[in-house]
Amino acid sequence: MIDARELRNALGHFATGVTVVTTRGPSGEPIGxxxxxxxxLSLDPPLVLWSLAKRSWSLPAFEAASHFAIHVLASDQQALSDRFAKAGHDKxxxxEVGQGVANVxxxxxxxxxxxxxxxxxxxxGDHVILVGRVELLHTRSAAPLLFYRGRYATPEYEQPPATGLLKLLLAA
Ligand SMILES: Cc1cc2nc3c(=O)[nH]c(=O)nc-3n(C[C@H](O)[C@H](O)[C@H](O)COP(=O)(O)O)c2cc1C
Structure with a gap:
């Protein structure tokens, strides 16, 4: 039997980026x-995936949505990550938001x-897996926000990325 806290701790050894996923709720309210x-997930067709806890406040909106947008955060967007990691509707x-496909x-x-x-x-399991087909994409060259063992981390980042060295600096 795997202990849930032990599993969470072990999974935290897998360093990831951080994203905010947005959509519109049934009354047009912004959700993130x-x-x-x-x-x-796949290049052809262009598919990506993420999972949302079934206990999330925003689950009904994502279950009804036809579209969503995945935003990969830059190293200076930790406050945005914290804001969208709190349950609720006033995030x-x-x-300032723009309007994407299907008003996302x-x-x-x-x-x-x-x-x-x-x-x-x-x-x-206790999450819903959402698979999205990429309709539009945009990129901007900037250092990424990372998440590792329950903490944010930012890399030392040199341009251009192809020759840049990444060094993990754990956030205090
Ligand atoms: C770095 C980070 C990554 C997270 N990743 C996920 C995730 O992949 N899936 C998920 O359901 N919650 C994830 N969470 C937790 C949600 O952001 C958090 O439960 C949030 O309150 C959900 O908002 P809602 O309850 O308004 O839907 C993550 C939180 C942080 C700080």
Whole structure:
């Protein structure tokens, strides 16, 4: 029998980036949640996936949504990650948003944005797995925000990325 806390700790050894996934709720309200379960899935067709806890406040919105946008955060967007990691509905207060495909709210200054239509939803234990088909994408060269063993980390980042050295600096 695997202990849930031990499993969570072990999974934390897998360093990830940090994303915020957004959509619109049934009444048109903006919805967003901080997510590090994002993963590339397929190049042809262009598919990505992420998973959302079934106990999340935003689950009904993502279960009904036809589209969502995945924002890969830059190293200076930790506050945005914290804001969207709290349950509730007022996460967009005083945030400037753009309008994406199907009116999905778009956050500014991220390193990559994948605008997706919902291709599949699967049961995943205490999570729902959402598979998106990438309809539009944007990228911007910037150092990424990382998450490792329950803490944020930022890399030392040199341009251009092809020759840059990444060195982990754990956030205090
Ligand atoms: C770095 C980080 C990554 C996270 N990744 C996920 C994730 O992949 N899936 C998930 O359901 N929650 C994830 N969370 C937790 C949610 O952001 C958090 O439960 C949030 O309150 C959900 O918002 P909601 O309850 O308004 O839907 C993550 C939190 C942090 C800080």
């Amino acid at each position: 949640v901080t997510v590090n379960s994002f993963a590339a 967009f207060a005083a945030i 709210p778009l956050l500014q200054s991220c390193t990559a944005v994948f605008q997706c239509s919902v291709e599949h939803r699967y049961d995943g």
